[in-house]
Amino acid sequence: MQKGDVLFRQNQTTSGLYRVVSGCVTLQRAGLGGETLTLHRAVSGGLFAEVSVFSATYHCDAICSEAGSVTKIAKADVVAAMQSNPAFSEGFTRLLAVQVQQYRAHIELLAISSAKERILAAVQAGYFNATVTELATRINLSHEACYRALRGLCDDGRMIRVGRGKYTLS
Amino acid sequence: MQKGDVLFRQNQTTSGLYRVVSGCVTLQRAGLGGETLTLHRAVSGGLFAEVSVFSATYHCDAICSEAGSVTKIAKADVVAAMQSNPAFSEGFTRLLAVQVQQYRAHIELLAISSAKERILAAVQAGYFNATVTELATRINLSHEACYRALRGLCDDGRMIRVGRGKYTLS
DNA sequence: GGATTCATATGATCTAGATCATAAAGGATC
DNA sequence: GATCCTTTATGATCTAGATCATATGAATCC
Incomplete structure (x- = not known):
């Protein structure tokens, strides 16, 4: 693949x-x-x-x-x-239950109106694993707004830029 | 209750x-x-x-x-x-699977940037069962924007105002 | 029946984010 | 090494929606 x-x-x-x-x-x-x-x-x-x-x-x-x-x-x-296997069945059902919770949390995250706060919440929730552009498509922001908000969070001291396209929570 | x-x-x-x-x-x-x-x-x-x-x-x-x-x-x-009951188990699991799909569809709906298009999609998806204000809290819009967008959709002829706070698809 | 509350509406203003433009860094490919 | 492509990054401008204000209709409650 x-x-x-x-x-x-x-x-x-x-x-x-x-x-x-x-x-x-x-x-x-x-x-x-x-x-x-x-x-x-x-x-x-x-x-x-x-x-x-x-x-x-x-x-x-x-x-x-x-x-x-x-x-x-x-x-x-x-x-x-x-x-045939109740344990498998329960595990599979639990898997879906976790997803439902995750999606609810995601919807809650999308309800945060401020770009900075939304990105901070997304990073805290572990969304930022790939590129900033990809993060942007997950949280309904333009990538420009994403870059600016990350910059703003660094200026605030709430995040730290550790390299080109790399940021961590402070 | x-x-x-x-x-x-x-x-x-x-x-x-x-x-x-x-x-x-x-x-x-x-x-x-x-x-x-x-x-x-x-x-x-x-x-x-x-x-x-x-x-x-x-x-x-x-x-x-x-x-x-x-x-x-x-x-x-x-x-x-x-x-004890595989049929119940499957039904319950299916219930959660349906919810996962619904939440995904909802997230997709929230990604629609235009207020008018978002509301139209929400109405088509059957979200508008209660008040406009309640609809607004579901689709991340201020209720003012909701009223205005509904008004705009009526002006466009895509929806019809059938009474105070009552609108239907045309 | 008057008071209270909530939903419906719409107008005025402001601002945050979208959009458009540009540029440089890094990686892949040839 | 040159070319191409993607990602990163930032500046300028514009606009859609948030916010604030106001008013009215309908329902609820004493």
């Missing part, structure tokens, strides 16, 4: 869910204006497209954002395991 | 999930500035706080927004049913 590879596209028939062995996959959707919106980032050990088990089609695009490999788990296997 | 009643508050220890028999309950969280953010609206027949089964504390406030009644389902009962 190379950077830029498409694992599946929105509206394609679902075949199963995936586990990231190495590298990184982002789930994204194209907005009305064609701009990309990042919905999820799955890194090593993480699963993605869990919901596909209950859906006929995928609801977003899965694009490789960092070279690596993934393994696919067939829908039928998941369904079978859920019926 | 009367309007304004609190069923539970954020950070309270979870006891179980709820089914709305009649009336309406909204799940909301207080933003940083104290402004309310509506995360969910449960109406007759709907469940809410499903995620509490997997969480030690509630993550938002549940407030009655329309008088009626609810029944509580104890966490232990749900856990037991999930272990």
Whole structure:
């Protein structure tokens, strides 16, 4: 799996869910204006497209954002395991429950009106793993506003610039 | 259950999930500035706080927004049913999967930058069930902007004002 | 029936972020 | 090493939405 590879596209028939062995996959959707919106980032050990088990089609695009490999788990296997193995079933359900909480937290984050505060919250929540541009697409800001807000947070002493495109909490 | 009643508050220890028999309950969280953010609206027949089964504390406030009644389902009962009844387990898991999809769709909706387009999408998605003010808290707009955008959509002929605070798609 | 409260509306103003433009640094490719 | 592309970064300008103010209608409550 190379950077830029498409694992599946929105509206394609679902075949199963995936586990990231190495590298990184982002789930994204194209907005009305064609701009990309990042919905999820799955890194090593993480699963993605869990919901596909209950859906006929995928609801977003899965694009490789960092070279690596993934393994696919067939829908039928998941369904079978859920019926025969209560522990698996509970684990899978718990996985979805965690996602619901994460999305709620994300919606709350998006409700923060100030760019600086929103970015600070995003960094604290561990969103800033890749580029500033990618962060911007996750939190509904233009990348310019993102750079400026990061600059502002550094000026405030609330964050520290540790290099080109690298910032940490102070 | 009367309007304004609190069923539970954020950070309270979870006891179980709820089914709305009649009336309406909204799940909301207080933003940083104290402004309310509506995360969910449960109406007759709907469940809410499903995620509490997997969480030690509630993550938002549940407030009655329309008088009626609810029944509580104890966490232990749900856990037991999930272990003994595969069909129940699958149904419950599906419920969470649907929520994940809904939240993703909501995040996509929030990424629409134009107030008019965002409101139109929200109305099409069936968000506009209560007041304009309540709609505003769900889609990260001030209520003034909401009224103006609704007015604009009527001027465009894309919506129709059918009464005070009542609008429908044309 | 008067007082209170909340939702609906709209007008005026202000500002934060979008947008457009530019430029340089770094990485990949040939 | 030259070229291309992406990311980083910042400046200038513009505008959509926030904010503040005001008024009215409808519901609730004594």
